[in-house]
Amino acid sequence: MSQRTGRAALARHAAVAGGEVAAELFRTDVAVETKSQKTDVVTEADRAAQRRVEEIIAAEYPDEALVGEEEDALKTIPDGTAWIVDPIDGTNNYVRELRTWATAVACVEDGEPVAAANALPALDDVYTADDDGTYRNGHEVSVAETTDPERAAVVPTVWWPMDRRDEYARACEAIVERFADLRRPGSAQAALAELAAGSTAGVITNVQTNPWDTIAGVHLVRQAGGRVTDLEGARWRHNSRGLVASNGHLHDDVLAAARTIDG
Template sequence: MTDPGARRAAAERAARAGGEVAASLFRGDLAVETKDNETDYVTRADGEAQEAAVEVLRERYPDEPVVGEEADARKTVPETGRAWVVDPIDGSHNYVRGGRVWGTCVAAVRDGEPVAAATVCPALGDAYVAGEGPTERNGEVVAVSDRADPATCSVAPTVWWPSDRRDEFARAAEAVVTRFGDLRRPGSVQVALAQVAAGRLDAAITNVAVNPWDSIAGAHLVRRAGGRVTDLAGDRWRHDATGLVASNGAVHDDALAAATEI
């Protein structure tokens, strides 16, 4: 197996391992704590799922750094060299309330750019994976939608605007509903990006900086599915960018205009 192929396989194995742990505790009796705000939930499932994913990565790549949301994992992506990025449960708000829209996500990066990614959604029965080739869902190739008329498109304003930025949340919703046919908000950045990759959503937008564990895997899935991912300036998106606009490409200018209006 080539190195890109091996990293794609490792990302999927790690995401599945973490997802299995999270699924085993899903809808169980978990003590729930909050981190940065009143809806930024964390449970022991987050830590245990991350440990399971990292253990898989360490078996084959013991010397490569892991960027992760929980515990003492590194929080920034190295600008050079190879690394891994792990989000044990993206969509924690859904998870702790028994909602099915959440995923375990793993990305392999080289010099800050993703080269492989997996987003596994156990409660939905979906696993999205991409390496150098096209994005697959459950082993079948998927692609972004071909919708070019914004009036027919569904778009997600994504990430979370904290309590002191609720006016931006409102403007994000307005920017979407005045330009596009409908608004969807899955409650998980990574699942929203996976849905863009699979053509279930036509775009996902935000004007805020996005954590690498919330975004890198999904951005790679969208690109490998034929979509476009940029920052607010319309330049190629990177993990340290402000804002994220992911789309099928055909309506990217409209999605970008909506994001910059926020």
């Protein structure tokens, strides 16, 4: 087994284990706290799931950096090898007892993802990506072959705060004017996983995203044959502003929609 193959297996193991911790508390009276704004919520399930992921990674790679959404984990990506963790991506879904939320784990080398896993335990799905491809529950998947915008669904993702709702509205308008339909699963990692598996044709935002919200899903999309850029059409990196992901065939259309969000 190559080192990268081993890292992909570890990402899957850690994501599944963290997801199991979160699943144990799903649809219970777990306390909900608010962070920076009313829609930015956190629960003990987030913290417990991240601790479980950290334990598993540290057991194999105790000297490698870990970037995570919760607690005292790093919040920016260092040089070298690092692990990126979101214990519950879609916490607003989680606290509303909706099933679409993910435990995301990715490994990066100098900021570039090399392995990823998104576990969605409430949906019984695990998405993984290694050097060879992207898989859902062990079966290889690929982006949709759709070339007609009027047959495609596109997702506006991440969250626009209350003082930026004009951008949220423009994102939705841009999609419904150009494509067959709009989807919003409420989890960026789930949205990117679904794009990688061919369920949708694009995912857009003009927001500079947190690395834990997107890196694992970006790797899933790329390894499934899709394309991910910033708003200028350059290759997306973790510090890019905006994220435009597509099946590749419709990237120009998806990029055009994303570019209207700024107004």
